Structure formats: C-alpha cells, structure tokens
Amino acid sequence: MSYEAWILIVGSLAGVTCGITGCFLILRKLSMLADAISHTVLLGIVLAFMISQSMSGVYMLIGAAIVGLLTTFFVQLFHSSGIQEDASIGVVFTFLFAVGVILLTIFADDVHLDVDHALMGEITFVPWDLVKWGFLPELPKAFLMLSVVLIINLLIIGLFYKEFKITSFDPQMAAAIGIPVLFIHYLLMGMVSVTTVASFDSVGAILVVAMLIAPGASAYLLTDQLKVMLVLSALFGVMAAVVGYYMASWLNVSISGSMATINGLIFLVVFLFSPTKGLISKKLSMKKLKTE
Template structure:
C-alpha cells in the first residue's frame, strides 16, 4: 500500500471519528436531520467569507460557516417554537432558503473561481493528500492536519462537558433546574458541528459528512444505550466504514466517498437486522418465543384450573382441549409435544395431566398474575 493510500485512509478515519463523536449527541437529542441542514447551509458562510477575503485558507471561512450553522439552528428552532411548524417542516423551510442563496451567489459571482458546488457536496478525498503543508518538520496533507485539530477540539469538548452533555441530551429540563445552561451548551455543540462539517468539506464533501455524523451513532444505538459505550462503538463503526469503504472503492474502481457512504448504510442494515438487542430479526424471534411461551403457560394454567375436577376428562382431553381454548388442533398439538418434551405434562388415557414440575410452574404463573 502506497503512502498516498495510507493518507487517504487516515484522513477519512479522522473525519469519520470527529463527525461520529458529535453525531452521537445529535441522535440522542433526536436532531439527526439537523446535520443535513447544517452541512448544506454552512456553504453560505463559506461563500460570504470567501467574498470578503478572497482566500480559501482564511480562518474567516470557518468562522462564517460556524455562524451560519448556528443561525440555521436558531431559525429552525424559532419557527418550531411558534408551534405552527414541526421540526421537519422548519428544516424544510430554512435549509433550502439558506442553501439556495449560497448556490445563487456562487453561480452569479464566483463563476471564474474554484468554488464548485459539486466538489463541496460530493468531495474528492483522493485529491486531499496532494494539498500539503509543513508542520513541525513533517510534510502532511492539510486535510489530515485540519481533521486532527478538529477531532482534538471535539474530543476535548466532550471530555470536559461529558456530564452536562449527557444530562442535557436526556433531560434538558432537569439540567436547567440543576443550574446548567442547556441552551448555551446546545449552541456550542451546533457550532462545533458546523466547524467539523466545514473542516471536512475539502476532503469528503457534505454528503459523506452526513453519513459519518449519523450512520455510526444510529448503528451503535441499536447495540447499546450506555453513553460511554455508545461513543466507543460509534467510533469503531466510523473507522470501520471509512477503511472498508476505501478498499471497496479500490476493488470496484468507484467513488471513494460514495463507497464509504454505502458501507455506512450497509453496516447499519446488518446491525438493524441482526442486533441481539433491537435487531429486526432478533426482535421477531424473541416475540415468537414469548408468544409460544405464553401459549404453553396458558395450557398449563388451564390444566391446573381443571385438575381433579369432574370435567377434567373433557377440559384436558387430548382431542377436546383445543375446543375449550378456541385454538386450532394443530397448534395445541405442537404445544402438547413441547410441554411433554420439557416434562411438564404427561398423557394418561388421552387425558393431559400435569407433572409435579408443571404444577409448580402453573402455581408460579398464577401467583405472578395475582401479584400484579
């Protein structure tokens, strides 16, 4: 593997880590779509900053992007507070408005300069290693240095304000009651998200920023709800998606950014289906097991209820019990076979009887019902 390939993987991994780190709190705040709005509307701040400085390397571009990101959040929440629009509708108004202004400014006044909307949206990470800088005697890509600095700032912010972020994410009212400033922390988070997005623009584009910011956190959320584990698992998925996405792109000779976004979606899909905690298939299997277990307990309780009664032969008969439970004969036959295999019942002259173990389980089930 060449040094250029290693640098591409490092740049993508650093960007993915910084995006997923902040994305965890967006997911917890149920503001995932806010990342889509911010990563597009900050283009307006970049354009205005460029028109003022005429320098793509000016820090004013990042400042302008951060201000536009915060403005986006403020306008969306202002519309939402009127109760006339939902959050989705507010995003649908503010996001196209600010983004379209940026596009018009670019096409009208920046047609002769290298400020391309396609590059901003889609990015081209394969070119990132060729824009280099010297730092402490090392010749490294600018995108890698910028990504490391932003990742460091994001990690430091989360580390310092971890308890406050945790509290404001799960219970902002309690945070305000305890004396925290949830609004201030909220806008600080949105500012960092804006800075992280603009720092990743040159390397990966806004589409991949959205994928990295939301994909790994929602994937991790299907595996755990513990915040520390959530951040750790999200970070692992972020790096995994970046690395595997790169090799996928090399193997099939396709877009690197597109491949990374694809792997992000596929990894979520796999966890969504097979997660032992909340996976679609595992949930269906668990519900099926619970349904079968409930049916078995129902049969045991029915047998216990009619044990030693005058109508036991009719109520607990192998060929008549299904009529009293209003189930199909095929269903009751499967349950009887399962209970027999567990030694909870035995059949005596076509009458189903409880074993001692089955009787104990029936009593426990009855007690649990009455205890409620």
C-alpha cells in the same frame, strides 16, 4: 506516507470526528438538523472566502460555525413561533443553501471550490492539497483540519460531558438543576458546523450526513451506555472509511459514495442482528415468549 495511506487516514479521521459528534444528534433526535447544517455551511464558506479572499481552513471554520449557529437560531425561532420543526428546517436550509450556491457561482468561480466539490467532495485530491503549519512539514490540509477539529471536539466533550449527557437524555431536568441547556445546544451545533467543513474535502456536504448519523445510529442499537456508544461510533466510522475505500478501488467508483454505502450496510447488519434491539433478535424473543 503513501498516497493510499493518506486517503485512509483522512477518511478514518472524518469517520471518527463525525461519528462521535453524531451520537449526540441521535440522542437529541436532531438528525435532520444535521442535514440542514451540512448544507447551509456552504454559505459560510463562500462568505468567508469573499471577505478574506483566502481558502484558509481557519476562515472556513469560522464562517461555517457562524452560519451553522444562524441556521439553528432561525429553526428555533420559527419553531417557537408555531411552525412545525420539520417545516422550519426545510425552509431555512433550502434558502441558505440556495444563497450559498448562487454566491459560489458568482464570486468564487475562479477558485478550486465549486458546487460539485462542495456537495460530493473529492478525497482523491486530498494527498496533493498540501499546506505548511509552523514547524510541521507539508501535510494534507484536510488531515490538519480534521485533526484540529477532532481534538477540539474531544476537549469540548470531555469538559462538558456531564452537561451533554443530561441535556441529551432529560433537558427538563437539566434546566431544573441549573445547566444552561440552550448554551449546550448551540455549542453542539457549532461542533456540527466545523466538523462538516473539516469533512468537506473527503465526503462533501451531502454525504457527510451519512458519516454524522449512521455510525451513531448503529452504536445506539448496540449499547445503552453513552461512553460505549461514542467508542463504537468512532470504530464504525473508521470501518466504513477503510472498507469503503477498498470497495471503491475494486469497483472503480466514488470513494466518498462507497464510504457512505458501507455506513448504511453496517447499520443494516446491526439493525437486523443487534442482540437486544435487532429485528431478528426481537422476533426470536417473541417466538420464544409465545412458545413458553
């Protein structure tokens, strides 16, 4: 596999994995919580390295999942105590993220993980960071992690599709018919946490928010069916990764930044020209209604 092909594959996997997970965040109006988790998982990664003295993807995923769930728990706790949700998110994620940065600087200064890498990612190094798992040949670690996380996320969505759908659209009804709303909520937050860590090498903690939110937001403007929304968000994620890579090569700029930019441009086009929810479509419908 060529160097360019691996970058496109890893970027596309990040787009698909983040895109389908982000759909449920859009429906639940939890976009800012995704931003918080994408930052606080840095603390989980650093703690996992300090305990295991290893940069193994398994330890990173476990540490990220624990801290991601911890972030959600504290936000819920403060919000239920009377503090506004946005204030709760701001306090929790800035504190945990700051602790992660401090511990990273002190205890992980001699490894390739640093603050810039954690924040911005560096997909150009992905094809060279090879690992060997079992009988498989040496493959890029980011590719293996994203593939495993994508399969896990798809299995969870498949097993709990009905629960995710009902709790996303009507949590009160879900609770009334006996669906464990809180369990599904924390399950989704765990998915967001491990998805964020798996995407670190390609887009970093900050730009992963664009991959989580923009494809789902674009798909939301085009359909009212959840299954179609999941498929569209995955396609938009792949489109942003591929077009973003070639734009970055053409302009000689950051690849992850270009991918995030294309995500934003896709959303802008859909926002303007969506047949049912687009700004221009609405204006034309209003004009037609006034004419009639």
